[in-house]
Amino acid sequence: MYKQVDSTQLFMEVRYPEKLGDDHKTVAMIFFFGGGWNSGSIRQLEPQAKYFAQRGITCFLVDYRVKKRQKTSPFESLKDAKSAIRYVKKHADDFGIDSARVIAAGASAGGHLAAATAMIEGYDECSDDLSVSCVPDALVLFNPVIDNGPGGYGYERIGDHYKDFSPLHNIKKGAPPTILFFGTKDRFVPVETAKYYQKVMQKVNSICELYIYEGQEHGFFNYKNFEYYKETVTKTDEFLQTLGYLNKEPIIEIK
Secondary structure (H helix, E strand, O other), rough: OOOOOOOOOEEEEEOOOOOOHHHHHHHHEOOOOOOOOOOOOOOOOHHHHHHHHHOOOOEEOOOOHHHHHHOOOOHHHHHHHHHHHHHHHOOOOOOEEEEEEEEEEEEOOHHHHHOOOOOOOOOOOOOOOOOOOOOOEEEEEOOOOOOOOOOOOOOHHHHHHHHOHHHHHHHOOOOOOEEEEEOOOOOOOHHHHHHHHHHHHHHHHEEEEEEEOOOOOOOOOOOOOOHHHHHHHHHHHHHHHHHHOOOOOOOOOOO
């Protein structure tokens, strides 16, 4: 359990790499599932977590509050995402991870949460230790809902709070290196939005790799679409190699 709010207990599952020496500190990768801040399951990104654990990264599958289960808003979801990253960093020694090499990854609304932990100030749980930064060192975003402004996803629930809640509207210098994946038929986030996000990231001199897949819809990267699951995992692996977070070996078959 990483957090308790009233009677709600929130958990994360950990996937550890095999065969690590006692003194070896690994990279951490924290996954946030999608579901519009309404629903969803940590199982969504479990295949990705299993793969990257085999590649030597300690992976965390995080549960967080959603409307269907806890009757909460997107704001509580973000508070939980920030709490989760702080928890992992604070317990870095227990997990055997390097607290200076923490990747936040997410899909759809979970992609929003991952990006928002890096870009958005405030929305901190009052019980959090704010001396521990919730800002990750890299972002892996699968069709994230990065624009919550008028015309963007979730505006009807977020309203004018979008100005300090929407990642697209809060990109600033020092934003972590990021990789994004989108399909051209995504009905929630237009490709033009993703391209604009990349442009703003480049303006503040942050790395932002964007991969666009013709004819693909929202959620195309999930394991059931194995071809695109494999493609996006491969691109993520290569991206993390460029950051020095992974070596080329061991080569793991994606299956």
